[in-house]
Amino acid sequence: MTGESPPIRVLLADDQHLVRAGLRIILETEDDIEVVGEATDGRQAVELTAAHRPDVVLMDVEMPHLDGLEATRRIVAAHATGGPGVLILTTFDRDDYLFAALQAGASGFLLKNGTPEDLIDAVRIVARGDALLAPQITRRVIAAFAGPASTAPGRPGTGGPNGPGQRRLAELTEREREVLVQLARGASNAEIARRLMLGEATVKTHVSRVLMKLGLRDRTQAVIFAYEHGVVTPGSAAN
Structure with missing residues (x-):
């Protein structure tokens, strides 16, 4: 041990x-x-x-x-x-x-x-x-949630512009929202650090704060949340 x-x-x-x-x-x-x-x-x-x-x-x-x-x-x-x-x-x-x-x-x-x-x-x-x-599973999650709502099994609605999800989104800082976008694209902490020119420890802190503010358990839920609430739009996952 x-x-x-x-x-x-x-x-x-x-x-x-x-x-x-x-x-x-x-x-x-x-x-x-x-x-x-x-x-x-x-x-x-x-x-x-x-x-x-x-x-x-x-x-x-x-x-x-x-x-x-x-x-x-x-x-x-x-x-x-x-x-x-x-x-x-x-x-x-x-x-x-x-x-x-x-x-x-x-x-x-x-x-x-x-x-x-x-x-x-x-x-x-x-x-x-x-x-x-696994990466292949992440791609399937993104593909389903980036498409029309009817293609995502069990996909709930966003609750509208004044729904609880949108209110939680409003609590994110600009940097935290950028990190959420990268999470939704399936990026690792190292990839997020490189793309946003941050240290990996800083990225880890941002990820933790994003999950806490949005009331999410993990990165997988962050991917789904981002697509459900329009943070990432169809066709943007590869950007």
Whole structure:
């Protein structure tokens, strides 16, 4: 384990025993990761999350009694601040799962055909409070939300010019709004720093303030928010 930092506490939620066993073996080879429990369905995932307070929940989508998407909603709702990050892990590369997972409050979406290194990196990213979205998935989010409203599954309205989202937007400084635009284009902190000629530490501070002022959990929600509220318009994502 690096330094004196406590290990990352992970809860596994999957109805297949062999999958859980494989995930445990991969994760527990790392000194900074500890598997604290295993759930066989979504209902148990919610219960064990409350009992063990993990940092990350690895959540399958299709499970008995309660599916992973509804379990994610319940976990996020019960732990609005300081709760675990939920990393959706599935074999299904489907847009309906992707959007439902993001709308449920998931912090990441990872396909089971990834490598062990991908999984370990994903757990660490989500544990430190960042969102994980593979580049190809980010492009799909942008494509859906940059198009007509009817093409974005479950896309809510902006609430009009006087809606709560627009009022929160008005609280952003000019620089914070520029950072939000870059987030919506899928830029990393390093890319934002280069484009806006800022230090990466300064960018990180701006990102945190943007998320706080807009009441968002992570960068993924910032992408969706920016398109929903007209901060970025169709065709501007590549600029």
